[in-house]
Amino acid sequence: MVDVTIDGKVYSVDETISLLEILQSLKLEIPTFCRDERSEEKLGICGMCAVSIDGTVTKSCKTKPAEGMVVNTAAPEVIENRKKLLQKYIDNHHVNCLVCEKAGHCKLQEYCFKYGIDKTIPNSLDLLPIDDSNPFFKIDPNKCIGCGKCAQICRNLQCNHALKLKNTNGKMHTWANKAENINSSPCVSCGNCVSQCPTAGLLPKYKNSFRHWETTTVKTTCGYCGIGCQINFEVKDNTIVESHPVLVKPNLGLLCVKGKFGFSYINHPDRLTHPLIKENGVFRKASWDEAFNLITTKLKETTKVYGSEAIGAFSSGKCTNEENYLFQKFFRGVLKTNNVDHCSRLCHSSSSAALGKTLGYGAMSNSVHEGFDSKVILISGENIRETHPVLGAKVKHAVQNGAKLIVIDVRDIDLSEIAQVFLKINPGTDIALVNAVINVIISEELYDKEYVSNNTIGFEALKESVKDYTPEYAEKICGILKKDIIEAARIYSSDVATTYLGMGNTQHINGSDNVTALSNLALICGNIGKERGGVNPLRGQNNAQGACDMGAFPDIYPGYQKVDDLEVKEKMEKFWNVENLSPLSGITVVEMINKIAKNEMKFLYVMGENPLMTDPNLHHVRSAIKNLDLLVVQDIFLTETAQMADVVLPASCFAEKEGTFTNTGRRIQRVRQVVTPPGEVKIDLDIILELMKRMGYNQENKTPETIFNELCEITPLYNGFTYPLIENEGVQWPLVDGKGTEFLYQDLKDLKKKFSLIPVELTNSVEVINDEYPYYFTSGRVLYQYHTRSMSGRVDGLNEKCPEAYAEMNSKLLEEISKKDGDMVTIKSRRGEITVKIKLREGIKDGLIFVPFHFSNALVNDLTESEFLEPVSKTPEYKICPVKLI
Ligand SMILES: Nc1nc2c(c(=O)[nH]1)N[C@H]1C(S)=C(S)[C@@H](COP(=O)(O)OP(=O)(O)OC[C@H]3O[C@@H](n4cnc5c(=O)[nH]c(N)nc54)[C@H](O)[C@@H]3O)O[C@H]1N2
């Protein structure tokens, strides 16, 4: 610490950080254009932060405090310098604030006003061409002041290197880096540069024109993926007109393209606005009363004729905790069935099952924001830059700052190029690889012996089980070089390592074992219970974690309390004031479809899912659904599933309701009403409340907040949470002494039981390739589309970026089938076929075909099978399916 005099007062300050940071921490107003406090870079380009230091006007961002330094932040020469700089900027600027969309939200305008810069000469600039190529924003060099903040953000925080400063005729301005325009650069349209541009140099292409002083701001949580980014939406006339990232955890001021620009579906004309009832195969508009009557009549009839086990319900990873809680309470408490499940079944239920066994909690052990400072990162089966983009940015930031990265995938993903080791694996063979990595770590004695003996059980059995998984053996099975396996083992064990895993692990016949193997690896290296360590299944939907926590599963009540535990049953009966809760586990998503196919389930209620695109083996799903007496779909659009329904209930989207989502990092965050819903749309919560009432249940708590209080009382993981606690910033469960838990198992000494090392063997998928079906087919996601496109498919820019389905194959495979990039190919499995355009992707494994599952004209799940499920979690084998190519 050193003593510095600032504006006449002496302060003892940290001499290792810049003077600018100190001045800002003292809440002194220091103007800046180029500084971004999240970035390690200190550009020092704009010059606005200059203050008088020992009598000389000097940039404060470039100066470190020194003993005895005298600083004056508002000396006349400081003000004079700011004025001069502003005048220089303005002289070279296309000043047209009268019509400029940035007016009212522009730092240049604000500073000019503040410092009285009124000499704006009539603008006779030769205007430079604007880059209008990107669907979401434009680059206007004439409005750019050349501060370089955007390029810094792109380089240092988004880590895309898509922008640079360019000198055109003496004017410095931002421009696409190494590309003709921004749309042909590596830009991913995250808009993180746009959000921070101090002027209109980078400007969103607004759909609705507005002035900044006409809007109100509402903070809420993103409704797309499980990262749970915090967003400030700007609203005018009940329409969201702009989105800004909030500088809090988990996203720390970053967004991806969907959070930043993907909101126009909310007031899309296709939104469902009133209930629909199907009569003679045709929908007609119905009143809520008619719809409710039909549903309750059928519910009573079904229970009477077939019993409550003939009722099934899909809850939703898109809906709030309050809605998921109430939904399962309705089906369990009122209708007496545990047949409640949701899309996590198709997703990370294998992770929950495996980690529940090995560690204790089935969730991410660490936090999203920890990604920023990781030392060693292992990413397996998780296309993090596209599917969890804000975390992907943090991971790339860590790698740019020296973290070591290991990627395991069947394709080259955005990060594999910068990985120390990229293990391009044969699909479904991960267990052999991870066991081999463990084998090397044990035989080279690179594991944490003390940690293993203090905190784990089962080491000897694990050691024995991996003995045969030598790198040579794994090389043959996984198609990865032995030396790469050894290198991965050495890198992984070299420092605290964090693991991110995804669908490439879980959507296999051995999904749980895949996750167990990764957990074994983390444990022997002592990575559990450490900051920036852990095993982290990245939850997909915005509230997948919450839906699981709320008991939207057939075998558990909220908080993972088992339905077949009679003590729990008694407790729930008392708490809900009901009798005869079913002590039998219900059945899962795919099992429900199978039961419907056998005519044993007659009523299905689907809230916020689109199984007629996302469930495996759609031929089977489509024919099964016809057996139902009543299919109710509660959605925001007339989806593929809604079209098959007997009753469609128009629901509200995330921006139209109050509540909470729990992000992938266990952070419970507020969801706030930004706009009012269209037409006769009801909030999901109110729909369930009304049905409960009509079925004779008196639900006392009726507002989102009182329902939250109710669910927190009965859900151990949520004990102690309240809306006021999470008002400003989300908090991670569980609460310990009133504080959230950033990473789990912090107090290893306090563990109730040791972590389990559980040996796992590679098992093969049941359907394998043969002469008739010689290739493997897989599917997954892309950055610009979200699942069944009900939302992302109604955002023009996202469709422009990713308009259609395609089949990725490498040139070796193309040669084999005598086709070329751009040709059409028919992909045929034992169940169905799709025809799509070929897209050459050199980095995909030989003999493998990847198609995104987002498009309804290329129904990937017409190919997949639903017969052989992962035995523990009942997850379908989406990631491997033998096909032929025609
Ligand atoms: N843009 C966008 N973001 C999303 C979603 C979306 O639809 N669009 N969906 C959300 C949801 S619900 C989820 S669950 C997450 C999913 O996020 P991810 O898990 O990243 O999703 P996927 O694209 O299905 O698959 C991930 C990777 O697994 C690889 N893979 C396939 N087979 C194997 C294998 O056998 N071994 C290994 N090691 N890798 C393999 C694939 O090549 C792919 O790169 O994304 C969430 N985020």
Ligand SMILES: Nc1nc2c(c(=O)[nH]1)N[C@H]1C(S)=C(S)[C@@H](COP(=O)(O)OP(=O)(O)OC[C@H]3O[C@@H](n4cnc5c(=O)[nH]c(N)nc54)[C@H](O)[C@@H]3O)O[C@H]1N2
């Ligand atoms: N082939 C293949 N199939 C897969 C996968 C794969 O990798 N490959 N991945 C699987 C995985 S991991 C997942 S998570 C599933 C996803 O499967 P789904 O959950 O079926 O997919 P979504 O399109 O997200 O469906 C969510 C629905 O909720 C609606 N919705 C949005 N907000 C709200 C709301 O607030 N209230 C209500 N009532 N409705 C709302 C949307 O319009 C949409 O129709 O797909 C699975 N299927």
Ligand code: SF4
């Ligand atoms: S960028 Fe700012 S200063 Fe320039 S015209 Fe727009 S509002 Fe005015």
Ligand code: SF4
């Ligand atoms: S939108 Fe994102 S990727 Fe594109 S230039 Fe800006 S920061 Fe870089």
Ligand code: SF4
């Ligand atoms: S990373 Fe996920 S939560 Fe964040 S803006 Fe993108 S879609 Fe939304």
Ligand SMILES: [Mo]
């Ligand atoms: Mo998912």
